[in-house]
Amino acid sequence: MTAVTDRYGSDVLSSDWRAPKRGRSQEVAAEPDTVVEEVDTGFVGAVVRVEKVGGMHVVHLEDRRGKVRAFPLGPGFLIDGRPVILTPPRPADAAALAAARATTTRTASGSVAVADQRAKVALGSRIFVEGRHDAELVEKVWGHDLRVEGVVVEMLDGVDDLSAVIRDFAPGPGRRMGILVDHLVRGTKEQRIVDAARALPQSRDHVLILGHPYVDVWQSVRPQKLGWTKWPVIPRGTSWKHGILAELGWPHASQADVARGWKRILGTVDNYADLQPELLGRVEELIDFVTAPV
Structure with missing residues (x-):
């Protein structure tokens, strides 16, 4: 009697048939120098420290150019293309992180301080913020980084004429615009203004508009x-x-x-740890965008 081949196997539920293509997320301790990719932004960096801020754990990643960005610890990361859930380091690892931090001089933004280096001549690219308070906060936390990179921050005095500002600036190769918008929430006036600005031909390759959800930049503290x-x-x-x-x-x-x-x-803000992650991530993205090689 000829055996009948079972095309579908003996039990279709015997394996993890619902598993995503990349596999299920595994918990991994955020140990020093572990290289991970943050899924939402694509930022790739090595773990430099983990700390608890405002009741939540935050992991700080440093990329190959020395840029440091903070992300909430937990799911949303990849290691070698596989999803992981970053967990606080074990006590011994935490001690190693603390020792590494003690031997490294960092700026208010958390990046490695560059000693004995003059500020670069200003780039053609610029970062624009809505008003004076936004500019003062960015200067306090990221001022060192911006001077090293040669990035100037300019004030918009509101975003009502954002499309006109973009046309007047005439962005292009080597002349990028990074724009930070307050209260960029779906359904708001700000979102409609930004949508129109993003639709401009000039915005296609050389303009990045990002926002935070806060009514005013004060709330990012x-x-x-x-x-x-x-x-x-x-x-x-x-x-x-x-x-x-x-x-x-x-x-x-x-x-x-x-x-x-x-x-x-x-005056209550000493460094990046005193700010909400939603603002931290957006400013870091804008700096990366306007300083990226042409």
């Missing part, structure tokens, strides 16, 4: 720096900045009060 667990919600009809200062119990009647209040908030 971790609320714990101000004694809060989260930023308060300000009622509609109330000036957001004035409302925040009122919640803090600080003077808020005039624009001079607002300016002084921001200086106090900015």
Whole structure:
């Protein structure tokens, strides 16, 4: 009697038939010098440290050019093309990370400080931010990096005329624009403005527009720096900045009060660890974009 070949095997459920093509994620300790790829951004770097900030673990990766970026620890990483879930390092590894950190001088952004190097002549490329407070925060945390790279930060005074700004700048090879937009949330006025700007022919290869979800760049400072667990919600009809200062119990009647209040908030920021990851990642992407080789 001729045997009948079972084309489908004896049990189609006996193997992990739902497994993704790359396999299921495996937990891997974020040990020093482990090279990983962050899936959403494609950033590839070696683990330089892991720390707990604002109740969450953050892993810092350094790429081959010395750029350091912070990402939430957990899923969303690849090692040799296979998905992994990064976990806090074991105690011995944590000690090694601390020792490595102690022997390395880093800037406020977390990148390796470049000693005895003059700032480069300004590149044709630029990073644009919405206003003075955005520019001051970027300068405080990333100022060293930007001077080393020769990147100038300019203010937009709002994004209502963003398309016109792009046309006037005339981006092209060696003349890129990186633009940071406040409150870039689906369905908002800002999102419609950005969509129109991204559709310009000039934006196709030489413009990168990114945003953070916060009403104002003030919110990118971790609320714990101000004694809060989260930023308060300000009622509609109330000036957001004035409302925040009122919640803090600080003077808020005039624009001079607002300016002084921001200086106090900015004064709580020592380095990148005092900022929300949503802003950190976006600024790092913009710096990478405008400094990438032509």
